[in-house]
Amino acid sequence: MPNLVVISTTAVPDYVRGSLTRWLTEPAPGLYVGSISARVRDELWTQVAAAVGDGAAVCVHPTDNEQRYTITTAGQRRRSVLDFEGLELIGFHQHPAPQDHGNEQLPF
Template sequence: MFVVVSVRASQEHFHGYLSRFLTEADVGLYVGNLSKVVVERLWERISSVPTSGAVTMIFSDPSREQGFNVVSVGDSARTAVDIDGVTVIAGLPGRATQKLYNSR
């Protein structure tokens, strides 16, 4: 199954761990083709590591309507919400207002 992992603000050893399984296409962006068991165990490890940033994993999932699934952990401005089998990315309330005031 195809996997994409986006990592933001994490420790260096965590990047090294992901590089064992995936190819770093850009800074903090990892891609690869892994078995279902490896993806599940990789996500268990990712979600158990404390991070001040955020990690998002997108992987192929033929059981879902869109053919993929999105899971994330950490401090992110967006969250994946499942609505009747369709994944929708939702922004956190007030985030746009906060960005507007911070840019002034």
């Protein structure tokens, strides 16, 4: 049975975008939406995650849990999915510490 799938990409290679548009509609740059089977979704996500390179991707699809959806990510992102007693929440990584620039004072 087909289910709604949403995939968002950032800075992925062009061939990844081409692969996604074969199965999903791209209503905005880097945002893909469609109704596909779980088998197709899983295979497509495996290919996207393997090819993401320096970019990032997020997949949201229905599942049988309290929120009725799950979030999967690939690539380096400032945000990460955290499990909090069965709920998927988004956590932010802090920016790396500023590098030592001698006696120069930075505004942060």
